[in-house]
Amino acid sequence: GENVEQHPSTLSVQEGDSAVIKCTYSDSASNYFPWYKQELGKRPQLIIDIRSNVGEKKDQRIAVTLNKTAKHFSLHITETQPEDSAVYFCAALRPGQNFVFGPGTRLSVLP
């Protein structure tokens, strides 16, 4: 079955710097990759997603890139702000299967 790895497990950046979180997946048939942000004690919230027919997608300060050949996708956050501090989860979905989530990355944005 699908296996999703996520790196780094923790990430600290200075406010205003960029943050990059990378996920790798094992099943080349997976075709949908969402990213979720989970603040302490709150629900995971979808922040951006990408389908396998697209290489990059951007929404203001957040972007996701997908490399199907290498089977990895990355979350890019530019101009980080303290409110970006949270745990970020990636996930992969293969048609006919169910979502598989990565273990999460704890991002701390230092003022």
Added chain:
Amino acid sequence: DAGVTQSPTHLIKTRGQHVTLRCSPISGHKSVSWYQQVLGQGPQFIFQYYEKEERGRGNFPDRFSARQFPNYSSELNVNALLLGDSALYLCASSPFPGQSLFYPPQPQHFGDGTRLSIL
């Protein structure tokens, strides 16, 4: 527009007891999935239901069961509770099953979860 709602928010049980968790999906969403999130880990898939039928089951023991009602709400039942069942149980809804071969991939929208503690 109301999001996914779950009840109760917190629950404390002892080993051997059983528990029922409830979920109401976003209006118009027909698919409900259940996840277990242990502290410090990503959500682990337990079940997915669509149109009252089970569409997927994760690697969880038979002590875990679920069902979906005609109004698309859902219940997750866990019997013979173990200490290791302590976790945040998340419900997620989507218009259609995320893994369907007939619809484009669908994002899942999560509820706030039920924090289950086993003593």
